[in-house]
Amino acid sequence: MHSVETFRDLQSEANEWRRYLHQNPELGYQLHNTARFVTEKLASFGINHIETGIAETGIVALIQGEGGDGPTIGLRADMDALPMDEASNKPWSSKIPGKMHGCGHDGHTAMLLGAAKYLASTRNFKGTVALIFQPAEEDGQGGQRMVQEGIMDRFGISQVFGMHNKPGMEVGKFGICNGQAGASVDEFDIVVKGRGSHAAYPHRSIDPVVIAAQIVVLLQSLVSRSTDPLESLVISVTKLNAGTAYNIIPEHAEMAGTVRAFAPGLRDFAERQIEACAEGIARAFGAEIEFRHRRLEPPMFNHAEGTNLAITAARGLVGPAFVDDKVKPGMGAEDFAYMLEARPGAYILVGNGPTASVHHPAYDFNDEVLPYGIGYWVNLVETTLAV
Ligand SMILES: [Zn+2]
Numbered sequence: 001m002h003s004v005e006t007f008r009d010l011q012s013e014a015n016e017w018r019r020y021l022h023q024n025p026e027l028g029y030q031l032h033n034t035a036r037f038v039t040e041k042l043a044s045f046g047i048n049h050i051e052t053g054i055a056e057t058g059i060v061a062l063i064q065g066e067g068g069d070g071p072t073i074g075l076r077a078d079m080d081a082l083p084m085d086e087a088s089n090k091p092w093s094s095k096i097p098g099k100m101h102g103c104g105h106d107g108h109t110a111m112l113l114g115a116a117k118y119l120a121s122t123r124n125f126k127g128t129v130a131l132i133f134q135p136a137e138e139d140g141q142g143g144q145r146m147v148q149e150g151i152m153d154r155f156g157i158s159q160v161f162g163m164h165n166k167p168g169m170e171v172g173k174f175g176i177c178n179g180q181a182g183a184s185v186d187e188f189d190i191v192v193k194g195r196g197s198h199a200a201y202p203h204r205s206i207d208p209v210v211i212a213a214q215i216v217v218l219l220q221s222l223v224s225r226s227t228d229p230l231e232s233l234v235i236s237v238t239k240l241n242a243g244t245a246y247n248i249i250p251e252h253a254e255m256a257g258t259v260r261a262f263a264p265g266l267r268d269f270a271e272r273q274i275e276a277c278a279e280g281i282a283r284a285f286g287a288e289i290e291f292r293h294r295r296l297e298p299p300m301f302n303h304a305e306g307t308n309l310a311i312t313a314a315r316g317l318v319g320p321a322f323v324d325d326k327v328k329p330g331m332g333a334e335d336f337a338y339m340l341e342a343r344p345g346a347y348i349l350v351g352n353g354p355t356a357s358v359h360h361p362a363y364d365f366n367d368e369v370l371p372y373g374i375g376y377w378v379n380l381v382e383t384t385l386a387v
């Protein structure tokens with residue numbers, strides 16, 4: 001097991017990669033320059049099994065250990081940026097207006113590249129490491145597509161591991177959830193179809209604004225009155241649009257929102273009951289609704305064995321005092337959940353220091369984190385695939 005000092009030598013090179021990626025952010029599946037950069041680096045480390053074009057711009061590269069036969073484990077980094085303008089005022093700020101690495105995926109990519117360079121030159125493990133560089137984490141479900149395109153079977157991956165930086169947690173610290181590690185995400189749209197009229201004569205209308213307002217209020221009571229207070233469910237109405245003038249009652253009101261749940265049963269409950277509530281209220285007023293519901297990420301679970309391996313690897317790097325193994329899960333989602341649905345493993349957080357939060361225009365991945373992330377990956381490989 002290595003301490004972080006082993007990986008200080010990689011710092012300046014990893015800085016360069018990270019800052020290059022930061023200056024050249026790309027979105028979603030359109031990561032052509034990023035994927036080319038990653039592929040070139042991997043090849044320059046002497047890695048010769050590199051498959052590109054998975055889920056459009058995703059990459060899987062294999063490094064064989066010199067410790068004999070063994071299983072294959074997957075290490076995953078996301079590579080995509082966000083559609084926003086940067087305000088970090090760093091010399092390496094985004095060169096592309098409207099695009100920014102606001103979630104630190106530039107750092108995640110650089111850390112996995114650093115680990116790849118180290119592992120390819122030492123190969124002190126049995127079996128195989130599959131480096132998974134995925135597109136479209138932020139909105140496009142790239143993790144799901146890579147699973148659907150068969151990476152787990154094709155490369156014989158038996159366990160998968162992910163990592164994300166966490167602003168507000170000290171650099172050099174790690175945190176991991178035991179079991180539940182993230183919520184499911186669903187989105188819904190409701191169109192209330194009423195009848196318009198002059199606003200001075202409301203009795204001639206079926207007012208979709210009043211109906212939509214009632215629906216918003218009723219949806220809030222689904223969580224507070226119909227679910228176990230000890231279980232976690234969030235229903236947020238996040239869009240509400242209707243009307244064009246002071247004196248017109250409109251025909252339609254449009255609403256949309258998001259559902260976050262831990263338990264699959266609550267997820268099903270929310271899907272059923274949101275529609276039932278909207279329909280019931282609309283019917284009471286003589287209106288109709290159109291309801292659409294979209295399931296996105298599943299809830300994310302860390303598996304026991306993978307979690308223990310991750311904790312061991314992180315403790316070996318920074319000592320037990322710097323690894324919090326009881327992090328409370330949040331209601332956020334992460335598309336690594338698709339990979340953890342397909343294979344056991346674990347997802348760990350690495351402290352990014354006192355930076356702005358992710359998805360904030362002033363955010364920047366903290367380069368001091370690079371040797372910690374690299375070291376975690378290497379320790380994880382040499383622990384899980386110990387010779
Ligand atoms: Zn993000």
Ligand SMILES: [Zn+2]
Pocket residue numbers: 103104105137164358
């Ligand atoms: Zn992210």
